[in-house]
Amino acid sequence: METITTQDRITLIHLKVADFASEETLCFTATVLFDGVAIADARNDGHGGSTCIRALDGQAAWLAEAEAFARSLPPDMLEGGISGEDDDPLVIDITLDYLVDHLAEAQHAERKLRTAYTRDIANKVLFIRDGKLLFLKGIKLKAIADRAGYFAALRARQETPIIILAELPPDEAFALWKQHVLGGESS
Structure with missing residues (x-):
């Protein structure tokens, strides 16, 4: 997971999260940037399905390049496998929707931490x-x-x-x- 959070070519802006609608996955919408250029809209309805990524007008080639970049990242290794207690880790090949999901979750978690900190430091x-x-x-x-x-x-x-x-x-x-x-x- 370290590679996902340290790469800086694919980022998100305008992240909006609906915690109340998040069930099995994070319910969100965001704009996907590739090398600082807005290339796509991303959304997940929070019911466990994959994230839908749609190219912005005229950005289909950039989206294809971003997808290729995501696929070139090293696979994600989940220690403990599917159950969390397996001997062998679960190896997941990175895709753009997988990367966007993790970026959204990391950004949302950071916002929640910042909010808690702001409340603590002020009070x-x-x-x-x-x-x-x-x-x-x-x-x-x-x-x-x-x-x-x-x-x-x-x-x-x-x-x-x-x-x-x-x-x-x-x-x-x-x-x-x-x-x-x-x-x-x-x-």
């Missing part, structure tokens, strides 16, 4: 102490007028050094929060 004083993500109960970050003074006082009360997420650049704070919330897993 809590989050900090790392002794390798653990902690927060001050009942204290809202947005209610603190003198953050620098408050953070200095918070540091002074700690026996060990702390990292306060609100003092970090947003992307760095999110990465640190995500690392602790997911327990070291990457999405």
